[in-house]
Amino acid sequence: MELVVDSGVKKMEGEAMRKNQTLICAPIMADSVDQMLILMQKAKTSGADLVEVRVDSLKSFNPRLDIDTLIKQCPLPTLFTYRPTWEGGQYAGDEMSRLDALRLAMELGADYIDVELKAIDEFNNALHGNKSAKCKLIVSSHNYESTPSAEDLGNLVARIQASGADIVKFATTAQDITDVARVFQITVHSQVPIIAMVMGEKGLMSRILCPKFGGYLTFGTLEMGKVSAPGQPTVEDLLNLYNFRQLGPDTKIFGIIGKPVSHSKSPLLYNESFRSVGFNGVFMHLLVDDIANFFRTYSSLDFAGFSCTIPHKEAALDCCAEIDPTAKAIGAVNCIIRRPDGKLFGCNTDYIGAISAIEEGLQGSQPSISGSPLAGKLFVVIGAGGAGKAIAYGAKEKGARVVIANRTYERARELAIVVGAKALSLDELSNFHPENDMILANTTSIGMQPKVDDTPISKEALKHYSLVFDAVYTPKITRLLREAQESGAKIVTGVEMFIGQAYEQYERFTGLPAPKELFKNIMSTY
Ligand code: NAP
Ligand code: DHK
DSSP states (O other), X not given: OOXXXXXXXXXXXXXXXXXXXXXXXXXXXXXXXXXXXXXXXXXXXXXXXXXXXEGGGOSSOOHHHHHHHHHHHOSSOEEEEOOBGGGTSSBOSOHHHHHHHXXXXXXXXXXXXXEEGGGHHHHHHHHTTOOOSSXXXXXXXXXXXXXXXXXXXXXXXXXXXXXXXXXXXXXXXXXXXXXXXXXXXHHHHOSSOEEEEEESGGGHHHHHSHXXXXXXXXXXXXXXXXXXXTTOXXXXXXXXXXXXXXXXXXOEEEEEEESSOTTOOHHHHHHHHHHHHTOOEEEEEEEOSOHHHHHHXXXXXTEEEEEEOTTOTTGGGGGOSEEOHHHHHHTOOOEEEEOTTSXXXXXXXXXXXXXXXXXXXXXXXXXXXXXXXXXXXEEEEEOOSHHHHHHHHHHHHXXXXXXXXXXXHHHHHHHXXXXXXXXXXXXXXXXXXXXXXXXXXEOSSTTOTTOTTOOSSOTGGGGXXXXXXXXXXXXXXXXXXXXXXXXTOEEEOHHHHHHHHHHHHHHHHHSSOOOHHHHHHHHHTO
C-alpha cells in the first residue's frame, strides 16, 4: 500500500487506511461548465470519492454537449442531479426536458443519476426498460420541514425501493437532534444501499456517523458554508477533523452538548487527540434543546461521553445516576460518562481547569506561604451559572474571599449562600472596589462570539483588579481581557481553562493519560 500525499491530504491507496466503504460526495454547483470543471479538480485534491453535478445550478445548459464534457473531463465518478424547484433545486423548466437530460447522462456514462420519487414513474415510463447497467439509479425524497416518524420513513423507503431504485435516498430536516435517531434506525436496518441525511445544524450527527450506521455516502462541501443542503460539513472537516475514514460500527460517539454549541473547540481538541493515539472515537457538536430528552433518546453504550456547556450544566445533574461529590456541591456538571451499565456519571472539570489556570497566572506574584496564591484574595465572580458555580466553589476552597455578581440577583444570592460568599447585582459591580489587588473572573457568556464588543464591567472599574480571568474563549482575547491588560492587570484566558478542564475529560473518555503538550499545541494554533 503506497501512502499518497495529495495536496496535504494523506490517504492510502487501496483500503489499508479505510475502515468503512461510505463515500464522500462533493456537490458541484456553478454558473458554468468551466467553473464546474475547476471545482471537480478541487474535489479530487480534497479527497472526495465522487462529485454530485448539480446541473440545475448552470446558468446555461446544453445537455448533450455539457454532460459529455463534464463526464469525460471529471477526475472522479459522477452523480448527475437536475433538481427542480418543487424539490428544493434551481430548475424551473419543462419536466420532460429535465428527465431527458438525466436519461442522457445515464447514456453518456454517468456513474449515478438522482431522480426524485415524485418523478420516477414518468422517468421509468420514458426509459422503456433501457437502463444502463453501469449507471446506478438513486431515487430521492426531500423534506425541508421535518423528519417523519420511523413508520413513515420506513414506508417511504419501501416506496422508493419499489420504484426500481438501485440506491434509496431521503433527506429530512431536524427540528430536534432526537429526530436523527429515527433516521439511524432506518439506515442500520436497511436491506438496500441507502443515503439518509438529516438537514440542519441539529442533523450534523447524521452526516458524520454515516459509516457507523451503514450509509452509502455523505455530502461534503468544498468550502465552508457553500452547501447544497443545510448543515453539510466540508470534505476537509470530514476527513481531518472527524477522521471519517476511520469510523465504523464500533466507533464510540462523544460530543459537546450545548445551545449554542458551534463555537466550541472541543471537537478540534478531542478528535485530533483521539487520532494521535488511534482511539476509535469521534467527537462532535451536539445542538441540544432538552438534555434529558437527548439522553432518553441516545441511551446506548455507543453514546459514550459528553462535555456539557450553556445552558445545560445544571439540568445535566438530573440526568446522571451518579454524580461526583464536587460536582454535586458545585451544582453543575460539565462532563458526562456512560457507565458500563448504561447509566450516566457526571462530574465537573471546569473548577479545576479554571482555578489551576488562575493560580498559574498568579504564581508570578508572591506565592502564598499557605499553598494557593488565592488564599485571602478578594475574588469577584461575574456569573452564577455552571462555570460561575464551579469557579466560586473552587476559589472558596482555595481560601479566597468570594463575591458573586450576577444579572439575576437571586441566583447570585443563592450561590453566595451555598459557597459562603457575598452577593451583588451586576449593576453594583462597577462601583464595588473595597480594596485593590482583587481578582475578577467572568463566567458569563458576555463577550462571546458573535457579540465580541460586549463586556461585563467598565474599563474604569478594572484598575482595582490585579488579575482578570475570562471563561469565554471564543475569541481568545475578549474585550474584557484586552481592557484589563490595558489597565495593567495580569490576564488569564479561557483557553487556559479550556485546556485544563479537558485533561480529566479526555482521561475519562479514553482511559488514557491526557496528551497535555498536544492539547497546548492544538490550542496554540487557535
Ligand atoms: P450558563 O450555565 O448558561 O451560565 C451563564 C451565565 O451567564 C449566567 O450567570 C447568566 O446570568 C450569565 N449571562 C448570560 N448572558 C448574559 C447577559 N447577556 N448579561 C449578563 N449575564 C449573562 O453557562 P456556563 O456553562 O456557565 O458558561 C458560561 C460561559 O463560560 C460561556 O461563554 C462558556 O463558553 C464559558 N465557559 C468556558 C469554559 C472554558 O473551558 N473556557 C468552561 C466553562 C464555561 P443569569 O443567571 O442572569 O442568566
Ligand atoms: C465549554 C465548557 O463550558 C466546558 O465546561 C466544557 C465546553 C467544554 C466547550 O467545548 O466549549 O467542558
